Amino acid sequence: RKEVEQDPGPFNVPEGATVAFNCTYSNSASQSFFWYRQDCRKEPKLLMSVYSSGNEDGRFTAQLNRASQYISLLIRDSKLSDSATYLCVALGGSNYKLTFGKGTLLTVNP
């Protein structure tokens, strides 16, 4: 089982749609979780951290379910500029390394 698995995608949605990304992690010792966004041929950029209680930043909502080892990202009212690859990341275990999922490509269409 891969350490961090994401929906394979790709997702194609119209502007204004709500889209959800799902991610599971295998290391129960993982302590911190993040969502990154990566534009084509660019470096990943931190979108948001994921807290146990869930957190929201504008149109973006992240949730963590430790019992199910599951992380999600919800984007509401999607914009053309949201088109990118979204990477789920888990941090932790004995070596405190960041482990990335393969990413899910989102294309928002006009």
Next chain:
Amino acid sequence: DGGITQSPKYLFRKEGQNVTLSCEQNLNHDAMYWYRQDPGQGLRLIYYSQIVNDFQKGDIAEGYSVSREKKESFPLTVTSAQKNPTAFYLCASSWGIATEAFFGQGTRLTVV
């Protein structure tokens, strides 16, 4: 401006040559990382360092070497032993363990 600087942005290497990719940060971060990304793939960890003069192998360290002589610098050498070096190399840094990482703009290495 604070940030992470990778150089060069594009690098071409002949087979059998060693090349060194530069990564410098002025964020005063303790931890630094090197990742490799292949087309359509996720990021894979090559090496990481939590403090100066200490570093650990990641998942795909074979054919690579690093040094951490200064807090702000973490160069990666791609040796001739690396069989498939063509990839996008990303350097990152973070305040320390259990914190988010910030990335440089990456170096695209091509073997010709």
